[in-house]
Amino acid sequence: xxxxxxxEDALVFFRPHEFLARENEKPDGLYQILEGWASRYRLLxxxxxxxxxxxLPGDYCEPHWALGRRPSQPIVALxxxxxxxxxxxxxASGSGDIQASFWKNMVDGSERQASWLVTLGRRTALExxxxxxxxxxxxxxxxxxxxxxxxxxxxxxMDIADVTGLTPVHVNRTxxxxxxxxxxxxxxxxxRIPDIAALREAAAISVNDAPA
Amino acid sequence: xxxxxxxEDALVFFRPHEFLARENEKPDGLYQILEGWASRYRLLxxxxxxxxxxxLPGDYCEPHWALGRRPSQPIVALxxxxxxxxxxxxxASGSGDIQASFWKNMVDGSERQASWLVTLGRRTALExxxxxxxxxxxxxxxxxxxxxxxxxxxxxxMDIADVTGLTPVHVNRTxxxxxxxxxxxxxxxxxRIPDIAALREAAAISVNDAPA
DNA sequence: CGTCCACTTGACACTATTCAACGGGCGTGG
DNA sequence: CCACGCCCGTTGAATAGTGTCAAGTGGACG
Numbered sequence: 001x002x003x004x005x006x007x008e009d010a011l012v013f014f015r016p017h018e019f020l021a022r023e024n025e026k027p028d029g030l031y032q033i034l035e036g037w038a039s040r041y042r043l044l045x046x047x048x049x050x051x052x053x054x055x056l057p058g059d060y061c062e063p064h065w066a067l068g069r070r071p072s073q074p075i076v077a078l079x080x081x082x083x084x085x086x087x088x089x090x091x092a093s094g095s096g097d098i099q100a101s102f103w104k105n106m107v108d109g110s111e112r113q114a115s116w117l118v119t120l121g122r123r124t125a126l127e128x129x130x131x132x133x134x135x136x137x138x139x140x141x142x143x144x145x146x147x148x149x150x151x152x153x154x155x156x157x158m159d160i161a162d163v164t165g166l167t168p169v170h171v172n173r174t175x176x177x178x179x180x181x182x183x184x185x186x187x188x189x190x191x192r193i194p195d196i197a198a199l200r201e202a203a204a205i206s207v208n209d210a211p212a
Numbered sequence: 213x214x215x216x217x218x219x220e221d222a223l224v225f226f227r228p229h230e231f232l233a234r235e236n237e238k239p240d241g242l243y244q245i246l247e248g249w250a251s252r253y254r255l256l257x258x259x260x261x262x263x264x265x266x267x268l269p270g271d272y273c274e275p276h277w278a279l280g281r282r283p284s285q286p287i288v289a290l291x292x293x294x295x296x297x298x299x300x301x302x303x304a305s306g307s308g309d310i311q312a313s314f315w316k317n318m319v320d321g322s323e324r325q326a327s328w329l330v331t332l333g334r335r336t337a338l339e340x341x342x343x344x345x346x347x348x349x350x351x352x353x354x355x356x357x358x359x360x361x362x363x364x365x366x367x368x369x370m371d372i373a374d375v376t377g378l379t380p381v382h383v384n385r386t387x388x389x390x391x392x393x394x395x396x397x398x399x400x401x402x403x404r405i406p407d408i409a410a411l412r413e414a415a416a417i418s419v420n421d422a423p424a
Numbered sequence: 425c426g427t428c429c430a431c432t433t434g435a436c437a438c439t440a441t442t443c444a445a446c447g448g449g450c451g452t453g454g
Numbered sequence: 455c456c457a458c459g460c461c462c463g464t465t466g467a468a469t470a471g472t473g474t475c476a477a478g479t480g481g482a483c484g
Contacts, residue, residue: 023420024420040326042326042327042330042418042420042421043418044330044334044335044416044418045416045418046416048334048416049334050329050330050333050334052326052329052330053326064319064322064323067315067318067319069319069323072323072326072420073326073420103279107276107279107281109322110276110321110322110325111276111281111284113322113325113326113329114252114254114264114265114284114285114325115254116329117262117264117325117328117329117332118254118256118262118264120329120332120333120377121262121332121376121377122256122260122261122262122377123256124471124472125471125472156429156430156431157430157431158430164333165332165333165334166472166473167472167473167474168430168431169431169432169433169472169473169474169475170471170472170473172431172432172433173432173433173472176432176433204256204257204258204260206254206255206256206257208235208236208254208284208285209254210284336439336440337439337440368461368462368463369462369463369464370461370462378440378441379440379441379442380462380463381440381441381442381443381463381464381465382439382440382441384463384464384465385440385464385465386440388464388465
């Protein structure tokens with residue numbers, strides 16, 4: 001899946017909290033994450049923070065740059081990140097597969113955003129967390145990084161709060177509730193979902209809702 | 213701005229509550245709104261509703277279809293709508309201008325979604341309403357439909373609630389507050405913003421935040 | 425051994441929701 | 455023409471859900 005690497009593309013590395021891009025600054029290149037997680041976010045004047053995208057292995061950061069835009073929101077590494085840096089343009093060299101995966105990535109990102117609008121606008125705290133954990137599990141599985149019903153989940157509770165639009169303490173409490181209800185097992189950055197159908201139910205996922 | 217009409221494109225009309233597209237059904241065509249407003253939304257199993265996009269004159273509904281996707285969320289007319297129907301593909305005929313506006317429209321839509329994630333995740337009711345009214349005013353101005361500090365605003369308070377992730381009664385109360393503070397004048401579907409800077413302040417807009 | 429950071433828990437405040445009722449405008453039908 | 459119903463907007467009172475403030479625990483690391 002991540003096997004094709006065009007000859008001219010460079011490997012780059014980032015440490016946690018290091019910027020892959022800053023707002024309004026021409027990006028260094030178009031990155032494809034090979035390993036690790038990154039996030040895009042916005043800060044309000046008084047310090048409130050909202051994460052607006054999570055980038056997992058396989059994801060392009062950030063497809064819009066290829067269409068001539070500058071980042072309107074900064075992107076920062078959450079873990080150690082290994083990425084492939086390509087020029088800021090629609091992937092020209094290589095097979096049609098690469099281009100197809102590029103477009104797919106862009107549209108998937110946009111549909112995920114639309115799903116998150118629903119979650120942030122209309123779902124309760126527990127539903128938001130269920131949605132997040134399901135989405136991340138499915139995405140990890142999609143790139144071969146899930147093992148049975150488990151996967152790595154390198155986010156802190158504060159990160160989770162900034163994704164779900166909650167406060168860290170409420171995230172903590174709600175996760176506790178989910179644990180006692182047997183919906184999830186989550187410890188030391190490792191997630192296990194005993195019953196995926198039950199978690200989907202708890203997330204108020206409608207038939208057509210991502211994650212599929 | 214909306215002057216170029218390729219010869220083969222058809223004009224189509226919709227009445228309020230009529231569908232421009234249904235989820236999972238191959239769309240009839242790629243629409244560009246010429247007049248009127250439409251919305252994309254999702255329903256949760258228990259009936260909660262969240263509007264995830266508003267389409268105003270000039271907007272394409274829905275650019276992703278041109279990349280081979282089916283609608284994952286239905287699109288419904290909010291007012292009488294007049295639109296131009298084109299084949300579901302990246303506009304090929306016509307000048308480069310048309311293609312450029314198509315891509316711009318897609319990326320703008322995506323950036324607006326990202327801004328709304330911030331609003332739904334982290335802003336208070338008053339900030340959400342201020343953000344919405346500002347965005348709509350700026351978009352109306354962008355397509356030449358604003359007059360001074362005023363523009364048409366054909367949404368009901370229930371529509372506004374479903375965009376902002378609030379309840380209709382809280383929208384009502386919060387609009388009252390904004391009126392008494394002199395932030396907006398809003399009656400019979402007509403919006404006037406006496407002091408745009410003050411409204412931006414009330415919206416907790418950061419420097420880089422859309423609307424510009 | 426001490427510091428820092430993530431996580432945890434309790435008590436309380438507050439924003440937004442819920443439920444309920446009422447008024448006005450407007451179209452429809454008698 | 456008026457009566458009726460319906461949708462939209464408005465307001466009040468009680469409640470639920472989430473945020474805020476504060477304190478304490480535990481592990482990782484220098």
